Amino acid sequence: MTNDISLTINGLAVKVPEGATILEAAQSAGVYIPTLCHCPGLTSEGTCRICLVKIENKKKLHPACRTPVKEGMAVVTDDAEIERVRRVTLELLLSDHDFNCLLCPKSGTCRLQELVNRIGFDERRLNRLNRVAKDLPVDTSNPFFDFNPNKCIQCGICVRTCREIVGVHAIDMGYRGYELKASTFGDKPFKDSVCVSCGECVERCPVAALIPKKMEYP
Numbered sequence: 001m002t003n004d005i006s007l008t009i010n011g012l013a014v015k016v017p018e019g020a021t022i023l024e025a026a027q028s029a030g031v032y033i034p035t036l037c038h039c040p041g042l043t044s045e046g047t048c049r050i051c052l053v054k055i056e057n058k059k060k061l062h063p064a065c066r067t068p069v070k071e072g073m074a075v076v077t078d079d080a081e082i083e084r085v086r087r088v089t090l091e092l093l094l095s096d097h098d099f100n101c102l103l104c105p106k107s108g109t110c111r112l113q114e115l116v117n118r119i120g121f122d123e124r125r126l127n128r129l130n131r132v133a134k135d136l137p138v139d140t141s142n143p144f145f146d147f148n149p150n151k152c153i154q155c156g157i158c159v160r161t162c163r164e165i166v167g168v169h170a171i172d173m174g175y176r177g178y179e180l181k182a183s184t185f186g187d188k189p190f191k192d193s194v195c196v197s198c199g200e201c202v203e204r205c206p207v208a209a210l211i212p213k214k215m216e217y218p
């Protein structure tokens with residue numbers, strides 16, 4: 001039998017089972033925390049940092065998706081400082097993203113677009129950050145889906161899906177820094193990899209990096 005843990009979130013008393021994360025506690029209380037690299041059913045790696053929250057008496061901000069609750073914890077999910085950090089995090093993600101929502105096949109269902117609408121960004125700061133947009137070739141070799149690395153936000157959801165749900169390990173994160181992206185072994189076309197075309201990663205990709213063939217590029 002698991003013990004219940006009592007904490008407060010934005011002053012609201014919340015009780016959740018031991019082992020729950022701050023994100024799960026917030027969701028159980030109807031408190032919104034933005035997420036991007038978190039995907040229910042997969043381990044949380046805390047890579048995107050969009051879910052950072054404050055914990056009373058702690059100096060650093062903590063990722064809600066992978067921080068377990070503790071008895072008596074007092075969490076703040078939203079204030080001016082958290083908003084500023086989330087906006088800068090989003091701007092860094094956008095700085096090398098092929099950011100043309102109007103022409104994007106995922107427009108309307110894209111998680112990154114949803115966060116831009118909710119959190120916003122500072123256009124002048126983003127322009128200062130702006131790198132030359134990636135212009136990598138789109139891998140259309142798989143008969144069922146395409147992989148556009150220019151849209152990849154390095155969330156790792158596809159990698160964890162293939163490893164933890166499908167058990168195939170067809171993809172991993174490849175390259176470093178601005179070049180970081182999801183990649184098959186040796187960065188081969190999908191048709192030459194061990195991918196079994198199950199589509200589970202395509203289903204979970206939050207942006208238009210992995211998309212079903214029917215979602216045509218303009």
Ligand code: SF4
Binds near residue numbers: 182206
């Ligand atoms: S391909 Fe999609 S799911 Fe995979 S790391 Fe890139 S954005 Fe995330």
Ligand code: SF4
Binds near residue numbers: 161170197198199
């Ligand atoms: S479609 Fe291929 S890469 Fe994606 S989860 Fe399935 S086996 Fe892995």
Ligand code: FES
Binds near residue numbers: 034038046048051052
């Ligand atoms: S959703 Fe928590 S770090 Fe990405």
